[in-house]
Amino acid sequence: MSATPLVSQVDFNSEKSELIPPLLGASLAELTTWVQQQGQPAYRGKQLHEWIYDKGVRSLADISVFSKQWRAEVAEVPIGRSTLHYRSEAPDGTVKYLLRLTDGQIIETVGIPTFAERGEGPKARLTVCVSTQVGCPMACDFCATGKGGYKRNLARHEIVDQVLTVQEDFQQRVSNVVFMGLGEPLLNTENVLAALKSLNQDIGIGQRSLTVSTVGIRDRIRQFAQNNLQITLAVSLHAPNQALREKLIPSARAYPLEDLLAECREYVEITGRRVTFEYVLLAGVNDLPEHALELAKRLRGFQSHVNLIPYNPIQEVDYKRPNRDRIQAFVNVLKEQNIAVSVRYSRGLEADAACGQLRASKN
Numbered sequence: 001m002s003a004t005p006l007v008s009q010v011d012f013n014s015e016k017s018e019l020i021p022p023l024l025g026a027s028l029a030e031l032t033t034w035v036q037q038q039g040q041p042a043y044r045g046k047q048l049h050e051w052i053y054d055k056g057v058r059s060l061a062d063i064s065v066f067s068k069q070w071r072a073e074v075a076e077v078p079i080g081r082s083t084l085h086y087r088s089e090a091p092d093g094t095v096k097y098l099l100r101l102t103d104g105q106i107i108e109t110v111g112i113p114t115f116a117e118r119g120e121g122p123k124a125r126l127t128v129c130v131s132t133q134v135g136c137p138m139a140c141d142f143c144a145t146g147k148g149g150y151k152r153n154l155a156r157h158e159i160v161d162q163v164l165t166v167q168e169d170f171q172q173r174v175s176n177v178v179f180m181g182l183g184e185p186l187l188n189t190e191n192v193l194a195a196l197k198s199l200n201q202d203i204g205i206g207q208r209s210l211t212v213s214t215v216g217i218r219d220r221i222r223q224f225a226q227n228n229l230q231i232t233l234a235v236s237l238h239a240p241n242q243a244l245r246e247k248l249i250p251s252a253r254a255y256p257l258e259d260l261l262a263e264c265r266e267y268v269e270i271t272g273r274r275v276t277f278e279y280v281l282l283a284g285v286n287d288l289p290e291h292a293l294e295l296a297k298r299l300r301g302f303q304s305h306v307n308l309i310p311y312n313p314i315q316e317v318d319y320k321r322p323n324r325d326r327i328q329a330f331v332n333v334l335k336e337q338n339i340a341v342s343v344r345y346s347r348g349l350e351a352d353a354a355c356g357q358l359r360a361s362k363n
Helices: 028-037 043-053 068-074 156-170 189-201 220-225 242-248 250-254 257-271 289-299 324-336
Strands: 083-089 095-100 106-117 120-129 133-135 150-153 176-179 210-214 232-236 275-281 304-310 341-343
Touching: 028 043, 095 156, 106 156, 120 156, 156 189, 189 210, 189 220, 210 220, 220 232, 220 257, 232 257, 242 250, 242 257, 257 275, 275 324, 289 304, 289 324, 304 324, 324 341
Parallel strands: 120 176, 176 210, 210 232, 232 275, 275 304, 304 341
Antiparallel strands: 083 095, 095 106, 106 120, 133 150
């Protein structure tokens, strides 16, 4: 009996969807429907789900609990796993992976372990930074990813595969996933929503441990909010005014800052979740006290949190990271204005795996 093609659906709250191979990213209900369409008993769906998500099987031919005859019949149905192209580990334990997809494209994902205390003892948390596109069309001036251009969106299984790859390599369950790798997630909304569903329901990662980052695409934040997820939305702001933001983020010309912030306020109203604003600090560009004060005025009364990211250097541009005194001065201004703020020093700097350095290359 030949395998039956199915159609995917991304409703986070629905179990009534069909699916198309590759099978990775499919729910237990979807897999059960599929095995029944192949003339198999329903319990095979649970077995298939376990072998895909818990055992990490890469071929249906390797699922030993299935009969040899049926394995032969469905051997060509792809599960949807990538192959490891390159792996490098930074001194802080962060691991950068280059993964080769079935069409030969290369993407990057990063595994970031957090240790119990001072780098010693068991790993308390494992975060994966996943890509959502091959390349990125946003072309932010300070980011390596946009320098390589854009090729295509990633499919649901190609996003979920990244998390399983890191989980298998670390031999530890992933606790957090951030959609901050290659690409703009809200230009690939359908597959991102489908991947979020699978990460939550199939791999078992809580929605509040999932973060989706966006530069901001008109109407997409509002559309995303309609799914009423409990994930964290992180908006890459990087400037307190429209003129400066346009210099750093070319796409901002088509989406004024005031419109973006208005849509973020709608997101808070709809979901009840605060918005995180990412702000890369560039020495002498956007890190002055007056920039901090202007940012504070825009965010006053906003249910939000500002995440300051000291710039991570890339080869293509000569931006500099502010010194610690300048960073602290920026923090102090925000705090004085009652703006919730923290500083995130990126991990994996030595392996070019830090925020803004991802480029799907070995260097």
